[in-house]
Amino acid sequence: MATTKLASQDVRQVAGELPRCRSVLAVCAHPDDESFGLGAVLARFEGLGSSVSVICLTHGEASTLGESAEGDLAALRQSELINAAEALSLHAVRLLSYQDGALRTEPQDRLAAHVTEMAGETDADLILAFDEGGITGHPDHMAATAAGILAASQLGTPVLAWTLEQRVADALNSAFASTAFKGRATGDLDIRLEVDRQSQMRAIACHKSQSFDNPVLRRRLAEQGTIEVLRWLHQR
Numbered sequence: 001m002a003t004t005k006l007a008s009q010d011v012r013q014v015a016g017e018l019p020r021c022r023s024v025l026a027v028c029a030h031p032d033d034e035s036f037g038l039g040a041v042l043a044r045f046e047g048l049g050s051s052v053s054v055i056c057l058t059h060g061e062a063s064t065l066g067e068s069a070e071g072d073l074a075a076l077r078q079s080e081l082i083n084a085a086e087a088l089s090l091h092a093v094r095l096l097s098y099q100d101g102a103l104r105t106e107p108q109d110r111l112a113a114h115v116t117e118m119a120g121e122t123d124a125d126l127i128l129a130f131d132e133g134g135i136t137g138h139p140d141h142m143a144a145t146a147a148g149i150l151a152a153s154q155l156g157t158p159v160l161a162w163t164l165e166q167r168v169a170d171a172l173n174s175a176f177a178s179t180a181f182k183g184r185a186t187g188d189l190d191i192r193l194e195v196d197r198q199s200q201m202r203a204i205a206c207h208k209s210q211s212f213d214n215p216v217l218r219r220r221l222a223e224q225g226t227i228e229v230l231r232w233l234h235q236r
């Protein structure tokens, strides 16, 4: 029987499931990125049997959403992250103290060294990050992703990025004057998942200082519905 080539190199195949892996390390800039952004994907990895850990580079103390919160916002957001980690059943979470809003001024190899260290401790065989445009365009998100990519290239580990469909980014940017979401065309996507948001919603509720009055988050989740999309940034 003749063999048929299933796909030529230039045809991008969109998978309907996450890759199987032993341990995932998600690299985030702010407490809440792991829940607001990655929550449903992290839950899906766990459902597939992966151990999931998060490294977060700042305490998110510069957020304007929490400015009315009483007391020290950095400490509050640390406790919110700890609660969200429990809601997401994370294996481990590490919160660093780089300055919120200034990650791109830090030496990239210094940030990457933290990722490499935790990837070693958690035996990670996959790094998960926000897409290169930072999703919201936040420079801290881009710096965190760059650190993840640098660490992964040293470790020989693939990097999978959470991203948004272009139509979701467009809908948000036309609904809110202040947003600059970066989406991806369908042809740039590698994985399209149907997700359950139950544990993500519990984790979001833990970040009360950021989710209490956040119409952009609510609208994004409504636009995404039960769909999450991802793309490979770096493959072994």
Ligand SMILES: [Zn+2]
Binding pocket: 029, 030, 033, 138, 141
């Ligand atoms: Zn963020």
